Amino acid sequence: MAEDAREPAAPAADGGTAARPDRTAATRQALVQAALALFLERGFKATRMSDVAAAAGLAKGTTYLHFKDKESLFADVLRGVLTETGGRRRIGRPRPDEPTRAFLLRTVPPILRELQASGRFGILYLMAREGPQFPAVADTYHETVIVPVLRLVRIYARRAERRGEVRSDALSRLPIIFVAPAILSALWNNLFGRASPLDVAAVFEGYLDLLFGPAPAGSDGPQQT
Amino acid sequence: MAEDAREPAAPAADGGTAARPDRTAATRQALVQAALALFLERGFKATRMSDVAAAAGLAKGTTYLHFKDKESLFADVLRGVLTETGGRRRIGRPRPDEPTRAFLLRTVPPILRELQASGRFGILYLMAREGPQFPAVADTYHETVIVPVLRLVRIYARRAERRGEVRSDALSRLPIIFVAPAILSALWNNLFGRASPLDVAAVFEGYLDLLFGPAPAGSDGPQQT
DNA sequence: GACAAGAATGACCCGCGGGTCATTCTACCG
DNA sequence: CGGTAGAATGACCCGCGGGTCATTCTTGTC
Numbered sequence A, B: 001m002a003e004d005a006r007e008p009a010a011p012a013a014d015g016g017t018a019a020r021p022d023r024t025a026a027t028r029q030a031l032v033q034a035a036l037a038l039f040l041e042r043g044f045k046a047t048r049m050s051d052v053a054a055a056a057g058l059a060k061g062t063t064y065l066h067f068k069d070k071e072s073l074f075a076d077v078l079r080g081v082l083t084e085t086g087g088r089r090r091i092g093r094p095r096p097d098e099p100t101r102a103f104l105l106r107t108v109p110p111i112l113r114e115l116q117a118s119g120r121f122g123i124l125y126l127m128a129r130e131g132p133q134f135p136a137v138a139d140t141y142h143e144t145v146i147v148p149v150l151r152l153v154r155i156y157a158r159r160a161e162r163r164g165e166v167r168s169d170a171l172s173r174l175p176i177i178f179v180a181p182a183i184l185s186a187l188w189n190n191l192f193g194r195a196s197p198l199d200v201a202a203v204f205e206g207y208l209d210l211l212f213g214p215a216p217a218g219s220d221g222p223q224q225t
Numbered sequence C: 001g002a003c004a005a006g007a008a009t010g011a012c013c014c015g016c017g018g019g020t021c022a023t024t025c026t027a028c029c030g
Numbered sequence D: 001c002g003g004t005a006g007a008a009t010g011a012c013c014c015g016c017g018g019g020t021c022a023t024t025c026t027t028g029t030c
Helices: A019-042 A049-055 A060-066 A070-087 A100-117 A120-133 A135-162 A176-192 A200-212 B019-042 B049-055 B060-066 B070-087 B100-117 B120-133 B135-162 B176-192 B200-212
Strands: none
Touching: A019 A049, A019 A060, A019 A070, A019 A120, A049 A060, A049 A070, A070 A120, A070 A135, A100 A120, A100 A135, A100 A176, A100 A200, A120 A135, A120 A176, A120 B120, A120 B176, A135 A176, A135 B176, A176 A200, A176 B120, A176 B135, A176 B176, A176 B200, A200 B176, B019 B049, B019 B060, B019 B070, B019 B120, B049 B060, B049 B070, B070 B120, B070 B135, B100 B120, B100 B135, B100 B176, B100 B200, B120 B135, B120 B176, B135 B176, B176 B200
16 A cells, blocks of 8 residues: 655645645546546556646646655555445345345346446456556455455345245355356456447346346246255 | 567578477477466566566577567467467267256366466466457457357357256357356456465356256256246 | 587667656735 | 745656667587
8 A cells, every 4th residue: 555645735724725725636636537547548557657647637747746656646546436436335125025136136237337337347457457466456456345245245145045046055155156247248348348348237137037037927936946 | 460470590491400490499489488477477568578588598689589579479479378279178069968067067167177277267367458458469369269169158058048957048148147257266366366266167166056056966957947 | 620500699779658856837925 | 016835847867678789609511
């Protein structure tokens, strides 16, 4: 971790307007946004600081008034995206007798679509590409995103297994199986997107059919072994 | 694509021993091997030509007697790995009445284990990381590896669906779903491998349980709707 | 042993891009 | 208006690493 953000002017007792820190904050923000876009597009190493600055409408030197170095800019970009998820996408719970399949079907695809649209999947891809070179950052991501998600998956996997909705306990044993199709199609899009894009949410829905059986006519509950 | 490999001395009518081209070929081979290892470990951009040469026990300049530039070395490395798969891993066919699950279970895990052991999954990861920067190479990989694999998947997905062994036709519609857990765990290993490695074959077996139901007692054949 | 021919070397070149800093610009205050 | 403090600039520095080439080393032949 870095955190060294080069405190831009004491936000302490300012005699006059509070306009200054605002200007500064806006500039910072512009840089972070520009950097995010470029990092997503080209990756960390391949992005030049001069380009970041230019994209933010600033000169290269200015960047270094706000960020100690390239890596700390990267850390800030990441932190921004991770916390910006911020409002903390609430997942809600399934209604007492709601089939797990129905619950997942109404809950997950919108999230996937949002992740897709907001480019948050791009971050995932970015981490996959540059993670090895920045173990600290990769760890942060692992703990902030991956572990919680898998924990959540495990909870609902157990529920589905308890209710006999799925064919084995593999989901709760290896929660990565549950997220694999969605994640992989997201990666696919960042890789072959232009050529043949996949609709991540659609893939997920198809996957649900496979796991739980296709949409039931009435409410649900086909065979339970 | 490059291919410009800088023909090392006319292999044509040599007046004397055929030893020369051998020496040359050996050196080439050493370079390719060293490059492969380093590319897998650090990625293309982050690998220095001087390191490749050193790893092959040669001086940097020598590398350029055998390869036009870094990129053409990369192309050669890739070509080597792709064709070396060479003997053409035969997949065999399921016996007439063999359940698809059983067939996959005896066929796929060994392949996965070999891919794992031989580091071929590393290539996959390498492509994921550097693909965007080298569209031509990514295309080659797409056509040489991905398309054929997905085609194969589709064939067996159809079989399983025809026989009513799986719960939906999502597999043949979106074959990526079938390979997702294995691929993603392979990528995971290249990313968090040291921390918490996954047994790719085990993940796949768990996934089979989920798709087809757990191992049947006798031979198989649960419900067909 | 002399000599040719290819293989290998490593000092060198040079552009790219991260990072610095003396200077200029802007905005506000008395 | 003069003063000042922080924001911004962009010319500059410099190491890194891809790529070159005059030179040396090896190997095989007569």
